[in-house]
Amino acid sequence: MTTAMNDGRQADTERRRTRVQAAITAARRDGTPLTASAIARTAYVDRTFLYRHRDLLDALHTATHEPAAQPASGPAVTRGSLQADLADAAARSARLAARIHQLEERLSLSLGEEIWRMSGLGPPADIAELSSRVTGLEERNVELTRALKERQAEVGAARAANRDLTRALNQRG
DSSP states (O other): OHHHHHHHHHHHHHHHHHHHHHHHHOOOOOOOOOOHHHHHHHHOOHHHHHHSSHHHHHHHHHHHOOOOOOOOTTTOHHHHHHHHHHHHHHHHHHHHHHHHHHHHHHHHHHHHHHHHHHHTOOOOTHHHHHHHHHHHHHHHHHHHHHHHHHHHHHHHHHHHHHHHHHHHHHHHH
């Protein structure tokens, strides 16, 4: 009796396995989702059946990553190729968003400077020329200060020599 029960269970398992394999094949052909839940629903088995039969789950995962059976007219589309396309689109979107932000910043600065100048509150237009002139005058000031110190040292030396000579003349006389 136990052998009859075992034979019946094995036959039921084989029927379920056949339905799961047929559901995977049909899903690949039709382009329907290749998920454990979808295949289990289509094959009228519990999802745990797939997880107990590792070879069926491996077949499902393999079918997920293989190109779907399509007419020879178009390129094969796989889950991996779609994920790569999605990643590329996300990266391009991020680059474009960064570029838009950069351009908005430049536009904002440009418009702000233009409005500042037009309002009359900003610095004069020849600020660069004035800055250059201030720098030149500061350098000239440093040169004149150095020359003044040299002249003061020379005048001090001449005064000392003059005192020495006057003292020498006064002592002779």
